[in-house]
Amino acid sequence: MSLLVIGTVAFDAIETPFGKTDKILGGAATYISLAASYFKKNINLVSVVGEDFPNSNIQMLQKHTVNTDGLQILKGQKTFFWAGKYHNDMNTRDTITTELNVLENFNPVVPEHYQDCEFLMLGNLVPMVQQKVIKQMKQRPKLIVMDTMNFWMEVAMNDLKETLKMVDVLTINDEEARILSGEYSLVKASQKILKMGPKYLIIKKGEHGALLFHEDQVFFAPALPLEEVFDPTGAGDSFAGGFIGYLAETKDISFDNMKRAIIFGSAMASFCVEKFGTERLIGLTQEQVEQRVQEFIDLVQFDIALV
Amino acid sequence: MSLLVIGTVAFDAIETPFGKTDKILGGAATYISLAASYFKKNINLVSVVGEDFPNSNIQMLQKHTVNTDGLQILKGQKTFFWAGKYHNDMNTRDTITTELNVLENFNPVVPEHYQDCEFLMLGNLVPMVQQKVIKQMKQRPKLIVMDTMNFWMEVAMNDLKETLKMVDVLTINDEEARILSGEYSLVKASQKILKMGPKYLIIKKGEHGALLFHEDQVFFAPALPLEEVFDPTGAGDSFAGGFIGYLAETKDISFDNMKRAIIFGSAMASFCVEKFGTERLIGLTQEQVEQRVQEFIDLVQFDIALV
Numbered sequence: 001m002s003l004l005v006i007g008t009v010a011f012d013a014i015e016t017p018f019g020k021t022d023k024i025l026g027g028a029a030t031y032i033s034l035a036a037s038y039f040k041k042n043i044n045l046v047s048v049v050g051e052d053f054p055n056s057n058i059q060m061l062q063k064h065t066v067n068t069d070g071l072q073i074l075k076g077q078k079t080f081f082w083a084g085k086y087h088n089d090m091n092t093r094d095t096i097t098t099e100l101n102v103l104e105n106f107n108p109v110v111p112e113h114y115q116d117c118e119f120l121m122l123g124n125l126v127p128m129v130q131q132k133v134i135k136q137m138k139q140r141p142k143l144i145v146m147d148t149m150n151f152w153m154e155v156a157m158n159d160l161k162e163t164l165k166m167v168d169v170l171t172i173n174d175e176e177a178r179i180l181s182g183e184y185s186l187v188k189a190s191q192k193i194l195k196m197g198p199k200y201l202i203i204k205k206g207e208h209g210a211l212l213f214h215e216d217q218v219f220f221a222p223a224l225p226l227e228e229v230f231d232p233t234g235a236g237d238s239f240a241g242g243f244i245g246y247l248a249e250t251k252d253i254s255f256d257n258m259k260r261a262i263i264f265g266s267a268m269a270s271f272c273v274e275k276f277g278t279e280r281l282i283g284l285t286q287e288q289v290e291q292r293v294q295e296f297i298d299l300v301q302f303d304i305a306l307v
Numbered sequence: 308m309s310l311l312v313i314g315t316v317a318f319d320a321i322e323t324p325f326g327k328t329d330k331i332l333g334g335a336a337t338y339i340s341l342a343a344s345y346f347k348k349n350i351n352l353v354s355v356v357g358e359d360f361p362n363s364n365i366q367m368l369q370k371h372t373v374n375t376d377g378l379q380i381l382k383g384q385k386t387f388f389w390a391g392k393y394h395n396d397m398n399t400r401d402t403i404t405t406e407l408n409v410l411e412n413f414n415p416v417v418p419e420h421y422q423d424c425e426f427l428m429l430g431n432l433v434p435m436v437q438q439k440v441i442k443q444m445k446q447r448p449k450l451i452v453m454d455t456m457n458f459w460m461e462v463a464m465n466d467l468k469e470t471l472k473m474v475d476v477l478t479i480n481d482e483e484a485r486i487l488s489g490e491y492s493l494v495k496a497s498q499k500i501l502k503m504g505p506k507y508l509i510i511k512k513g514e515h516g517a518l519l520f521h522e523d524q525v526f527f528a529p530a531l532p533l534e535e536v537f538d539p540t541g542a543g544d545s546f547a548g549g550f551i552g553y554l555a556e557t558k559d560i561s562f563d564n565m566k567r568a569i570i571f572g573s574a575m576a577s578f579c580v581e582k583f584g585t586e587r588l589i590g591l592t593q594e595q596v597e598q599r600v601q602e603f604i605d606l607v608q609f610d611i612a613l614v
Contacts, residue, residue: 089491184396187534208515211532220529220606225518227494259609290613299527300607302566306597 003248004114004141005032006046006133007123007237008103009053009071013083014276016090016231023081024277025057028123028147031234034281035241035268036121037064038289040248044114046070046133048102050078060282070111077102090229091206110136119248122146122167123237127159134166143253145169145244146198147236150176165197171240173204186211190218200258202243204236212262214255221262222300224270224292231276235269238281242268267292310555311421311448312339313353313440314430314544315410316360316378320390321583323397323538330388331584332364335430335454338541341588342548342575343428344371345596347555351421353377353440355409357385367589377418384409397536398513417443426555429453429474430544434466441473450560452476452551453505454543457483472504478547480511493518497525507565509550511543519569521562528569529607531577531599538583542576545588549575574599 007029014021029047036043044067051073058068083097108129120141122130130146146167152160153176164170170193174186180196181189186203190213193201201213207229209222243258243265250257270292274280314336321328336354343350351374358380365375390404415436427448429437437453453474459467460483471477477500481493487503488496493510497520500508508520514536519526550565550572557564577599581587 185534187532205515208512209529218532218606219609220532221609222516222527222529222607225494225525225527227492256609260611263609263611293611294613297611297613299525300529302526302528302563302570304567304570304600304604306601306604 002042002044002114002117003036003040003119003121003244004044004046004110004117004133005029005036005121005123005241005244006108006130007032007121007125007147008080009045009047009049010080010082012233012277013081013096014231014233015085016276017086017088018228018230019276021276025060026082026233026277027080028125028237030061030278031237031272031281032121032123032241032244033061033066034064034278035238035265035272036245036248037066038268038284038286039242039245039264041065042067043245044070044111044117046108046110046114048072048074048106048108049080050102051075053079064282067114070109070114072102072109074102084233086232090232108133108136115139118142118251119244120144121240121244123240124149127152127156127163131159131163131166134163143168143247145171145240147171147240148176150179153179161196167198169200169202170198171202171204171236171243173206173236177201177203187218202262204239206232206235210239210262210266212258214258217255219255219259219262221259221266222296223266224295224299226270226273229273232273233277234281235272238272239265239269241265263293263296267296309349309351309421309424310343310347310426310428310551311351311353311417311424311440312336312343312428312430312548312551313415313437314339314428314432314454315387316352316354316356317387317389319540319584320388320404321538321540322392323583324393324395325535325537326583328583332367333389333540333584334387335432335544337368337585338544338579338588339428339430339548339551340368340373341371341585342545342572342579343552343555344373345575345591345593346549346552346571348372349374350552351377351418351424353415353417353421355379355381355413355415356387357381357409358383360386371589374421377416377421379409379416381409391540393539397539415440415443422446425449425558426551427451428547428551430547431456434459434463434470438466438470438473441470450475450554452478452547454478454547455483457486460486468503474505476507476509477505478509478511478543478550480513480543484508484510494525509569511546513539513542517546517569517573519565521565524562526562526566526569528566528573529603530573531602531606533577533580536580539580540584541588542579545579546572546576548572570600570603574603
């Protein structure tokens with residue numbers, strides 16, 4: 001009855017208008033696991049790092065009750081590294097460096113004791129690697145959520161579409177939804193994408209919130225208006241982590257519960273962007289999380305009684 | 308106990324990726340009055356047109372119970388005319404023509420029988436003209452709502468800031484909030500603008516919804532995800548019309564009722580963009596309006612019970 005998370009565990013070097021970091025902990029699976037850990041305990045992680053990956057990071061993940069048995073540590077190799085610089089509006093960024101390193105030949109292995117998996121979160125990765133994980137599951141998980149990015153639409157669209165057929169929920173941003181569907185209108189884009197495999201589509205619009213589409217239903221979750229977005233890195237992954245963590249803990253995949261899960265995901269994303277990297281996601285209290293969720297409730301709730 | 312609306316009544320020629328119109332009915336006060344008429348009857352209009360303005364348009368407004376006694380018809384002069392072309396994303400547009408005509412020396416006169424005014428809506432106009440109307444009111448209205456635009460920030464910032472001190476609610480879009488405050492973050496922008504006079508600030512974000520700021524409170528209303536935005540002209544004015552119309556009818560200016568008013572305003576804006584010009588705002592039924600508001604409720608409502 002567990003949550004399995006696959007994705008990158010990496011080093012990032014980030015520059016924003018507010019400052020600059022050296023190599024710090026990053027990676028989709030890191031953000032997802034940390035964000036999910038506030039809802040679901042004992043998350044099973046599948047990923048890969050190099051010999052240069054500090055044990056302190058692994059211990060930090062374990063402190064968040066993340067099971068790292070599925071984290072391969074490749075001798076003589078280096079951890080995936082990404083360096084990027086955000087523009088002043090924080091909505092666009094330039095990639096300065098991408099060193100694939102251990103990711104180049106990543107062969108994910110799902111440990112035997114991870115097989116008891118109800119919820120599977122596929123963080124952004126080569127679509128074929130995501131698929132390999134699905135195929136290793138002896139029993140199909142109750143819910144498979146997949147994140148991806150525009151890059152794979154450029155270099156591996158066919159593989160991506162194949163993988164899409166195997167998942168239940170797809171999370172992408174508005175630009176990616178437009179590329180994947182060839183439609184500018186997000187409503188039309190969702191209609192096309194929901195025919196590609198996933199039964200649920202979440203379109204992330206960054207500071208403009210997120211949309212959930214399912215059949216003819218649609219739900220909109222706002223982003224919290226923040227004084228400053230300090231560093232947007234990992235916001236989408238933190239969103240996915242809060243989302244899947246809440247679902248895995250409540251074991252309820254109704255549309256109404258997905259709405260709640262999206263609010264919890266949005267709350268985790270709003271924490272993430274307040275500091276560099278994963279800093280803000282480490283050591284939050286349950287009280288802080290609930291207080292943040294209350295801010296979302298206050299932000300959008302209104303009562304209109306129609307006759 | 309009435310609602311007074313001042314603003315332009317105009318001709319527009321509009322081109323969007325979906326088509327093109329000849330001179331059709333437009334103007335801020337037209338959209339505001341039509342949208343407001345679904346909530347509040349007998350709206351008092353103050354505006355100006357030329358001899359070329361068809362009587363059929365006036366009759367249409369009267370059919371929506373708009374009182375046109377304050378609509379000046381200037382002999383030998385022409386109605387204000389604007390022509391514009393929207394880009395493919397519908398978020399930006401080029402002005403092709405602006406003929407001020409009757410607006411050049413517009414001297415608004417508030418008829419004596421309009422003095423019984425609790426709610427005053429100042430549609431986008433020269434800030435000094437907006438101010439002239441406020442000064443003609445013998446008794447200060449209960450609520451003064453002002454709309455404006457970036458153009459006045461460029462050519463009449465001082466007048467604009469003077470007028471701002473006299474109003475209760477300001478409605479502007481995100482770009483304008485940034486220009487007016489000099490802050491990129493909308494939260495910071497709102498803090499600065501709320502010190503300029505208005506006690507309430509509504510920031511319209513088009514397809515991304517709207518934010519209401521008041522003291523340390525914030526409310527977010529989504530825009531309805533639409534298959535197509537056919538013509539965005541007048542959406543902001545329709546929003547303002549639904550907002551002030553609902554407030555004027557319910558006579559409740561609490562923060563909670565303003566939230567409701569924003570949802571009704573958003574509903575009217577969502578109708579407006581479905582057809583060219585004012586077409587969609589003419590002859591809606593109460594049922595259609597309520598159904599649309601229900602869509603907004605369904606779009607954002609969720610229930611989370613925090614312990």
